[in-house]
């Protein structure tokens with residue numbers, strides 16, 4: 001089975017940019033399936049209102065409490081995982097697995113989850129789901145969390161992408177890092193042709209995974225569980241720009 005981790009064993013030089021890209025490709029499947037699951041429910045706006053008697057909204061309460069349980073089970077010992085509410089997380093109760101220390105310590109703690117939370121709830125979700133309220137708040141929040149965690153994991157893989165790019169060409173990256181030139185770093189790490197392929201592939205995956213499957217070979221022409229163009233737009237407007245933001249932030253700290 002393909003390894004879906006971004007965390008490469010760089011010490012043994014086993015992983016390359018190609019292999020990390022393979023992991024990003026596999027994570028597209030996870031993200032598209034998560035979106036399909038969330039789109040089963042309407043918006044359910046009460047989940048996001050701040051009037052449920054909790055500190056914050058009901059979705060915040062569910063995410064915070066779920067993260068606390070997952071922290072006890074060791075989820076955030078994995079350097080690929082970043083919590084949405086990292087303050088006061090309980091310590092793991094299980095003995096954590098040993099993760100290879102691949103990332104530069106200054107960049108390892110970058111957490112882009114605030115902008116991820118903001119774009120997901122304020123911009124993307126209203127485009128993904130139908131208006132309305134079916135009262136399924138707990139199930140809807142669980143599926144929001146699945147989407148958020150899948151997106152967060154993918155976007156924070158930018159740390160590994162940046163580390164590999166730096167190790168592959170330190171002579172190219174060191175000058176703009178020393179002069180802290182964001183724009184030059186952004187240019188160096190951008191591959192437009194790769195981005196175009198990512199968008200096309202995600203759109204196709206949304207089409208294939210989101211079609212109605214029947215036994216009599218009739219294809220329901222053009223009816224998909226999520227809009228394939230919206231899946232491509234998610235990557236174009238938010239996922240890839242934030243991944244690149246993680247990469248730039250990581251590289252800016254790479255020589256500390």
Ligand SMILES: O=C(O)C(=O)C[C@]1(C(=O)O)C=C[C@@H](O)C=C1
Pocket residue numbers: 021024161189190191192194195198239240241243244247
């Ligand atoms: O594949 C890379 O080189 C990446 O940095 C990842 C990624 C992406 O988010 O998919 C981001 C920037 C590049 O322009 C291409 C793709």
